[in-house]
Amino acid sequence: MKGVSWESVIAVLGLAVPVTAALWEFFLAGRKRLGYRVQMDTTVRDSSTSGPETRVFQRMQWDGRTLTDPSVVLLRIENAGWSPIVESDYVAPATDPVGVSIAFPGRRVVGMAVTERSRNVPRSFFTPDRPGFAATDGVIRLPKVILNRRAHYKVLAVLDREAGFDDTEFPDPEVTAGVVGGVRGGTARKTEYSPFASRPVRWLLAVLVLVSVAQSVSTFARGEEAAAAPLDCAAGTLRLSGSTAFRPVLELAAEQYTKTCPNARIPLSDGSFEGSVPGLDTLAAAGDAAAPADGAGLGDRLAFSDGPKSDGRPRLLPRPVALxxxxxxxxxxxxxxxxxxxxxxxxxxxxxxxxxxxxxxxxxxxxxxxxxxxxxxxxxxxxxxxxxxxxxxxxxxxxxxxxxxxxxxxxxxxxxxxxxxxxxxxxxxxxxxxxxxxxxxxxxxxxxxxxxxxxxxxxxxxxxxETEIAYTYGEPPADSIAAGFLRYLADEVGKDVIRSQGHRPCAELDEPLLCRPDGR
Missing domain, CATH: 3.40.190.10 (Periplasmic binding protein-like II)
Structure with missing residues (x-):
């Protein structure tokens, strides 16, 4: 074609092919997609440290029985496609009320609960007398839940090591489910990494990206850099101090956050948690030593206090977290x-x-x-x-x-x-x-x-x-690891962690004003 350069042809293909692939994946092949995410899978060995607090975990019980090697798993079941999933869509006989089965190799189920559900997922699906909702023979069975587009629910399971299972690490949970007419045969798939496209489409996109990079390296380099880290992830080291009572929450939250954000480090040492007032003292001393300019704050330190600080610390700013x-x-x-x-x-x-x-x-x-x-x-x-x-x-x-x-x-x-x-x-x-x-x-x-x-x-x-309050020294920068970790605690997974340790996120109280910084 006279007057048309090959760069222009590549540019047109770079737009047309991804659009065509997206239309195929989401509107034709991707109409139905039953997915699940393992949002937390942690054992006492993972969430404990060598400090004296380990004894609290080691004495974990369930119905009066001491658990030998307890662990906690949080699963999110979701409709990741573009079409609703109804009871008749599940690959199971019409007389079988079970839609999803979850097994935990090497572990037995000692308790479970549905901790969260979308507003359009009725609570009645998860009542104790609901057929198909049970945990027997070490397997959690869930009913044929109707899920509209993007609807989800979460299952929190408490597990213990099976007698005779000697491996150090437990295998991943095994989710068995499927829907008729779904993507890739209808089998439930992990969605941690948001599988937006099938393998052939991803290969085609990869080739087009490489060609486009050769055409305009700087533009696509910036795009890759912006997409490198998940939302609210920040690089750096965050120092925590303060309440011994809230330490188990922070240990588990720090572990989950650093898994999500690989460039973040949150080391927890015994000397960091000596009580609320010593924690506030540590934060104040670090801020005074750094002497940030007026209006600025530390982005690498947080102190957690059971209740409000005393007067005389005007640079320490409160963020209520939980009751x-x-x-x-x-x-x-x-x-x-x-x-x-x-x-x-x-x-x-x-x-x-x-x-x-x-x-x-x-x-x-x-x-x-x-x-x-x-x-x-x-x-x-x-x-x-x-x-x-x-x-x-x-x-x-x-x-x-x-x-x-x-x-x-x-x-x-x-x-x-x-x-x-x-x-x-x-x-x-x-x-x-x-x-x-x-x-x-x-x-x-x-x-x-x-x-x-x-x-x-x-x-x-x-x-x-008492109100559990996170304190910062001044206003931390919005892109700092301190600000990112505070947003994480207020997000879905962070609230699940707070709840799992017996506390209540402030946003879920009948009287949220109980969590105001003055605590009255």
Whole structure:
């Protein structure tokens, strides 16, 4: 063709072929696509560290039974195609209510729950009496759920190692499902990497991209660079510090974030989590040393606090993350299971010195508390004791408390506190609920008849809770790893991680104002 260059022909083909391939893939071949994503698959060995908090994980139980090697898997089942999937589309006999089966080689299912679903996916699909919704013989069976375009639901499974399975790593979950007339035979496929095109189309696109790159290297180089990292991923190292109670959430979230963002590093060391106030001190000291310009902030540090900071730190800015729940714990030999709010205040004021005064056994009251700076301790004084101070320390070592009279001692972290309460007769302490529930040697105490539940705290019936707040030094840059990690915690997977550790994302509360920075 006279006057038409080969570069122009390549440019026209570069537009026409991808458009044709997309029309074929999505509107013809891609009408139906049942997909799944493994959004989390972690074991206690993966999410624990060598610090003392490991003991909380090692004591994980289910229905009173200790799990030998527990793990948690979060699966997302979705309609990744362009056409709705109805019950008759599933490749299964009409009399079989099961649409999707999920097996976990080397592991058995000890519990499951549907944690999230699209608005147009009715809850009635997942009621206990629904045919096809069950976990038996180590396999999760899900009903033939009707899924409109882009609809999804998530299944959270708690698993334990099968006896006789000796491999170090567990195989991936095996999802068995299919739809009639679907892409590639209708078999359910993994969608972690968004398979937008079939293999022949991808090869054709690759050839066209190479030709186009040869024609305009700079344009396509910029396009490749922009697409290199997922949304909200940032390169660099993020330092976390603060609350020991919220550390398990941060360990799991950091692990998942760095898997998604390979250029990010979030090292967690024992010295980083010594309590809310020490964490805020660390953040403030790092900011003062860096001395960022007015209006700027640190992009590589975050501190997490059980409740708001004290006055005098104007450069530390709050971001409420979750509602955290705490509980009073006692040694079982006290004979106490329920205390009124007034009795709790009298115990910490020294007006009640023997458990028989509140209907318990004849033992002196021995208070085991966290050191000053602990968010758990601050929440106790603020929420339960009406800002009253704790009585004086009578023993520097909890093991040396006088066995004949009441007294108080202090310890550094939650695991040590729980071990101390379990071993000291007549002991009373305070802890984050998840750690207390995992410890077999202590008993949780109701307050005014109400157990420690998120629903009770959300509705104002249970008093011992606090807002978990992430603090930054100034405003971190929008493209920094600190800003990206905060967005991740507020996103779907981040909220799943928070929920899995017994906390409640602020956005899901009936009364979201409970999560405002002043915590009132």
């Amino acid at each position: 955290s729940l705490f509980t009073l714990v006692v040694n079982p030999d006290t004979g106490v299971r329920d205390l009124s709010l007034r009795q709790v205040r009298d115990l910490y004021a020294g007006r009640i010195t023997n458990w028989r005064q509140v209907g318990g056994d004849d033992l002196p009251v021995r208070l085991v508390s966290r050191n000053p700076g602990s968010g758990t301790r601050t929440a106790l004084q603020r929420r339960v004791l009406d800002d009253r101070p704790l009585p004086a320390v009578t023993a520097n070592d909890c093991r040396s408390l006088d066995t004949g009279r009441a007294g108080r001692c202090e310890v550094a972290d939650t695991p040590v506190l729980l071990d101390t309460v379990a071993s000291v007769p007549g002991a009373l302490g305070h802890s984050e609920v998840g750690a207390a529930a995992a410890h077999r040697g202590v008993r949780q105490v109701r307050i005014d008849g109400f157990p420690a539940t998120l629903e009770g705290a959300d509705q104002g019936a249970y008093p011992y809770w």
